Amino acid sequence: QQQVKQSPQSLIVQKGGISIINCAYENTAFDYFPWYQQFPGKGPALLIAIRPDVSEKKEGRFTISFNKSAKQFSLHIMDSQPGDSATYFCAASKQGAQKLVFGQGTRLTINP
Amino acid sequence: ETGVTQSPTHLIKTRGQQVTLRCSSQSGHNTVSWYQQALGQGPQFIFQYYREEENGRGNFPPRFSGLQFPNYSSELNVNALELDDSALYLCASSLGGGRRETQYFGPGTRLLVL
Numbered sequence: 448q449q450q451v452k453q454s455p456q457s458l459i460v461q462k463g464g465i466s467i468i469n470c471a472y473e474n475t476a477f478d479y480f481p482w483y484q485q486f487p488g489k490g491p492a493l494l495i496a497i498r499p500d501v502s503e504k505k506e507g508r509f510t511i512s513f514n515k516s517a518k519q520f521s522l523h524i525m526d527s528q529p530g531d532s533a534t535y536f537c538a539a540s541k542q543g544a545q546k547l548v549f550g551q552g553t554r555l556t557i558n559p
Numbered sequence: 560e561t562g563v564t565q566s567p568t569h570l571i572k573t574r575g576q577q578v579t580l581r582c583s584s585q586s587g588h589n590t591v592s593w594y595q596q597a598l599g600q601g602p603q604f605i606f607q608y609y610r611e612e613e614n615g616r617g618n619f620p621p622r623f624s625g626l627q628f629p630n631y632s633s634e635l636n637v638n639a640l641e642l643d644d645s646a647l648y649l650c651a652s653s654l655g656g657g658r659r660e661t662q663y664f665g666p667g668t669r670l671l672v673l
Contacts (some may be wrong), residue, residue, distance in 0.1 A: 451601075453601075481661070489667075490651075490664035490666045490667050491649070492664065536601050536602075545592065545607040546592065546604035547594075547662060549602050552599070552600070
């Protein structure tokens with residue numbers, strides 16, 4: 448059962464453009480939503496995370512938008528750079544639970 | 560870098576063999592979670608260890624087992640290896656067991672089962 452659905456699978460953006468990756472979740476008990484960035488041969492690295500008491504969180508060029516009623520959240524990368532080329536995973540967890548539930552990932556390519 | 564280390568980096572085994580993977584958690588962290596990441600997929604939770612006790616398990620068979628040591632490092636053991644066990648195995652360290660603490664991932668061990 449896929450509890451977190453991520454789209455698109457792959458995304459190509461021109462340098463300087465905005466990259467947008469979307470996730471939808473099913474379990475309304477989820478209350479922590481992180482985004483991870485993974486480069487080839489490396490483990491996932493935490494980029495930014497949000498809890499459902501806010502609708503948006505911004506850290507530098509990265510912004511999470513959260514829509515609790517629609518059970519959706521998205522990652523926006525402003526002024527995308529070639530160094531942002533990586534695979535991005537959204538995830539979700541609930542308080543008291545041990546595990547992160549990951550989406551299937553989005554391979555992002557930023558063309559120079 | 561997160562400070563989480565894993566060994567070995569790569570491993571090749573044959574079907575039916577057993578394997579042990581190791582993880583050293585970030586300084587000060589008392590919780591280690593293990594994930595399996597198949598090629599092109601997101602990580603799947605295997606189990607978590609908190610203060611040397613198993614603290615939650617995902618949908619993996621009993622041939623996946625683990626340990627956590629007093630220094631909070633951890634091992635993942637897989638018996639009777641199957642071809643589908645080929646994957647990147649990630650450990651993540653955090654503080655506080657089941658609380659909503661950020662998990663920091665290591666670089667992973669790439670396991671190939673032939």
